[in-house]
Amino acid sequence: MDFLNAFVALANFVLIPATAYGAQLALGALGVTLIYGILRFSNFAHGDTMAFGTMVTILFTWWFQSMGLSLDPLPTALAALPFGIVVTALLLLGTDRIVYRFYREQKAKPVILVIVSMGVMFILNGLVRFIIGPDEQRFADGERFLISARDFKEITGLEEGLAIRTTQGITIITAVIVVALLFWFLKSTRTGKSMRAFSDNEDLALLSGINPERVVAITWVIVAALATIAGVLYGLDKSFKPFTYFQLLLPIFAAAIVGGLGSPLGAIAGGFLIAFSEVSVTYAYKKVLGYLLPENMEPEGLVQLLSTDYKFAVSFVILIIVLLFRPTGLFRGKTA
Amino acid sequence: MSGNPYQDDRGNKDRTITNTGGSEWTGAVRSGGRAERVNGDGPFLIGDGMTGGYGTGANILQDCTISVERGEIAVIVGPNGAGKSTAMKAVFGMLTLRGGAVRLNGEDITRLTPQARVARGMAFVPQTNNIFTSMTVEENLEMGAFLRRDDISATIAEVYDLFPVLRDKRRQPAGELSGGQRQQVAVGRALMTRPGVLMLDEPTAGVSPIVMDELFDRIIEVARTGISILMVEQNARQALEIADKGFVLVQGANAYTDTGKALLADPDVRRTFLGG
Ligand SMILES: Nc1ncnc2c1ncn2[C@@H]1O[C@H](COP(=O)(O)OP(=O)(O)O)[C@@H](O)[C@H]1O
Numbered sequence: 001m002d003f004l005n006a007f008v009a010l011a012n013f014v015l016i017p018a019t020a021y022g023a024q025l026a027l028g029a030l031g032v033t034l035i036y037g038i039l040r041f042s043n044f045a046h047g048d049t050m051a052f053g054t055m056v057t058i059l060f061t062w063w064f065q066s067m068g069l070s071l072d073p074l075p076t077a078l079a080a081l082p083f084g085i086v087v088t089a090l091l092l093l094g095t096d097r098i099v100y101r102f103y104r105e106q107k108a109k110p111v112i113l114v115i116v117s118m119g120v121m122f123i124l125n126g127l128v129r130f131i132i133g134p135d136e137q138r139f140a141d142g143e144r145f146l147i148s149a150r151d152f153k154e155i156t157g158l159e160e161g162l163a164i165r166t167t168q169g170i171t172i173i174t175a176v177i178v179v180a181l182l183f184w185f186l187k188s189t190r191t192g193k194s195m196r197a198f199s200d201n202e203d204l205a206l207l208s209g210i211n212p213e214r215v216v217a218i219t220w221v222i223v224a225a226l227a228t229i230a231g232v233l234y235g236l237d238k239s240f241k242p243f244t245y246f247q248l249l250l251p252i253f254a255a256a257i258v259g260g261l262g263s264p265l266g267a268i269a270g271g272f273l274i275a276f277s278e279v280s281v282t283y284a285y286k287k288v289l290g291y292l293l294p295e296n297m298e299p300e301g302l303v304q305l306l307s308t309d310y311k312f313a314v315s316f317v318i319l320i321i322v323l324l325f326r327p328t329g330l331f332r333g334k335t336a
Numbered sequence: 337m338s339g340n341p342y343q344d345d346r347g348n349k350d351r352t353i354t355n356t357g358g359s360e361w362t363g364a365v366r367s368g369g370r371a372e373r374v375n376g377d378g379p380f381l382i383g384d385g386m387t388g389g390y391g392t393g394a395n396i397l398q399d400c401t402i403s404v405e406r407g408e409i410a411v412i413v414g415p416n417g418a419g420k421s422t423a424m425k426a427v428f429g430m431l432t433l434r435g436g437a438v439r440l441n442g443e444d445i446t447r448l449t450p451q452a453r454v455a456r457g458m459a460f461v462p463q464t465n466n467i468f469t470s471m472t473v474e475e476n477l478e479m480g481a482f483l484r485r486d487d488i489s490a491t492i493a494e495v496y497d498l499f500p501v502l503r504d505k506r507r508q509p510a511g512e513l514s515g516g517q518r519q520q521v522a523v524g525r526a527l528m529t530r531p532g533v534l535m536l537d538e539p540t541a542g543v544s545p546i547v548m549d550e551l552f553d554r555i556i557e558v559a560r561t562g563i564s565i566l567m568v569e570q571n572a573r574q575a576l577e578i579a580d581k582g583f584v585l586v587q588g589a590n591a592y593t594d595t596g597k598a599l600l601a602d603p604d605v606r607r608t609f610l611g612g
């Protein structure tokens with residue numbers, strides 16, 4: 001029995017990766033939930049918006065690298081991130097002007113806007129593949145580890161190593177800062193309050209003199225920032241591939257819906273819930289159990305509940321359970 | 337419905353609210369002073385011979401006229417579905433008129449958007465969904481004053497003096513309050529622009545008789561400060577008692593128009609609308 005080593009193994013393979021992944025999902029789900037709250041539709045183009053923002057950031061990263069610019073030990077992508085956000089914001093404002101505004105003026109049903117957003121999704125999808133190609137890109141540079149497994153073993157003398165990658169640390173710190181800023185903005189600024197008012201009661205917001213087009217524009221800009229940051233953090237932590245980002249739609253929507261669509265707090269809780277479920281269900285516990293159980297009881301198999309190939313099923317199952325038993329989500333958002 | 341394939345019935349949301357065409361964004365807000373009368377000596381606010389309906393639908397208002405004098409209380413009564421709320425929305429520019437005009441202080445404002453009318457000193461408390469339920473009482477008031485760029489703390493204090501219970505609950509989400517308190521928040525929000533005329537659509541709907549009397553007292557108090565009140569009321573008898581002027585609407589048209597006292601005394605009105 002070796003609790004310490006078991007815990008370190010668990011932290012190394014489940015807790016830390018799931019926390020980073022949860023933060024990435026939470027940022028993605030925040031974007032989805034903001035669009036739902038203000039524009040009142042589920043934006044299927046969100047995954048591809050993340051891909052677009054990440055692509056722009058990668059292009060700027062390559063350009064900076066070619067000029068010899070570096071933030072070492074931090075990844076160069078962090079310097080490129082603001083540019084990615086600006087370009088993505090312009091893209092989203094342009095899409096709104098060309099596509100969504102027309103339907104808004106018609107007071108189109110949400111379901112029509114959802115389908116429109118699928119159209120936008122396909123176009124963005126093609127655009128990203130056309131510009132950067134469908135292949136996988138790795139763009140993380142700088143120091144790879146905050147703590148490497150070997151250092152950890154040397155310092156602690158434990159058998160099991162604990163590695164914290166720089167990208168995981170950056171993900172968590174960035175997510176905390178972004179979420180704090182967002183909540184401060186929504187809670188304390190005049191513009192943020194007007195967004196909440198508009199989300200709460202559109203007609204009354206208009207009767208109070210709140211300009212809907214301004215609220216919508218600011219929402220798109222914030223969503224561009226959230227989507228790009230989420231996408232870049234995910235890409236740094238894993239890698240960038242357009243198709244993977246499209247697939248992220250499912251866990252992100254699951255997170256937003258599980259938390260309660262329209263509820264920012266819910267999006268964060270949902271992101272972590274989905275991430276922890278996904279990682280812990282697909283992790284092979286053989287090693288952890290090996291430390292915990294007496295030698296003769298050591299498991300033969302991998303003790304993995306679900307193969308990683310099926311990780312998307314986890315989001316799906318959680319989504320269905322929540323929709324069956326609590327359709328408004330854990331934090332009582334608007335009905336999904 | 338209007339035959340628009342994209343449209344959805346989203347409650348009483350009116351497309352015209354967001355209509356920015358022909359609007360005149362002054363951003364200015366009456367700051368309590370009295371505006372100059374531009375011409376004529378008509379009422380302070382009048383919806384004159386209004387005809388119109390929702391979207392492209394049938395006319396609901398038929399040559400309907402409602403008005404209020406400066407600092408007075410005018411009450412609109414009538415059976416359910418008579419078009420009282422529709423008349424209020426028409427005066428506030430939330431549906432497009434096919435005939436008639438709306439004049440504020442002698443000036444024709446028929447083509448102004450509701451937002452522009454807010455900027456001109458009109459305030460409206462809709463019959464339903466008239467507060468931001470997820471926001472605190474104080475945030476509701478702040479949103480009411482969204483168009484103002486000056487210091488609003490004095491106005492907030494005035495609203496709290498008018499409705500003391502709101503001061504105690506100012507950090508609570510408005511959706512958690514009782515029916516009567518919600519109506520106070522709704523009226524308070526509307527008062528935040530320091531309007532010249534306050535339009536109330538059934539402010540006492542769904543509150544107990546005691547709370548209703550209390551609300552009427554507060555409304556009279558507001559009128560005494562010089563703010564005109566144009567109000568729709570279900571409780572016709574009590575409302576006409578405090579009204580300077582009363583309008584009885586039936587099927588979108590004026591059935592009786594007189595002072596509140598005269599309507600209360602009118603045997604026809606009593607028999608048909610006041611239950612004897
Ligand atoms: N948003 C709307 N769209 C279409 N018709 C409406 C709408 N609101 C009310 N109506 C119709 O207008 C008529 C008058 O309604 P309303 O003005 O609400 O009556 P009141 O307030 O006097 O009870 C009713 O026949 C109602 O069905």
Ligand SMILES: [Mg+2]
Pocket residue numbers: 420421422463537
């Ligand atoms: Mg009504």
